[in-house]
Amino acid sequence: MGHNINRAAMASKDSRLARLTKICLALPGDNAALSAAQPARFYLPAYIGPRGWVALRLDGGQVDWDEVAELVVGSYRLIAPKRLLTLIGKS
Numbered sequence: 544m545g546h547n548i549n550r551a552a553m554a555s556k557d558s559r560l561a562r563l564t565k566i567c568l569a570l571p572g573d574n575a576a577l578s579a580a581q582p583a584r585f586y587l588p589a590y591i592g593p594r595g596w597v598a599l600r601l602d603g604g605q606v607d608w609d610e611v612a613e614l615v616v617g618s619y620r621l622i623a624p625k626r627l628l629t630l631i632g633k634s
Contacts, residue, residue, distance in 0.1 A: 574597040578585045588598045599614065620628060 574585075574587060574592065574595055577597055578587050578592075583603060584600055585597050586600070587593070588596060592598075599611065601611070616631070619631070623631075
């Protein structure tokens, strides 16, 4: 189920809230294809986009937080040191 992000909070000058508008993910494969296929949801962030990262927009209204959690955990599994991977288990 998606949730609305409080637009007034997003318009705030609080830099911590501003950073919540996107999450960068490491994806195996062509991040450019993902951002081209779903530009309203994904884009290539400056500097790290060419290194295989893509950003997910969280300020577009409804956000599927289960999907966000799945993408974040999957991305972490791709880049985390092996010793830290054991801490998150196989959930």
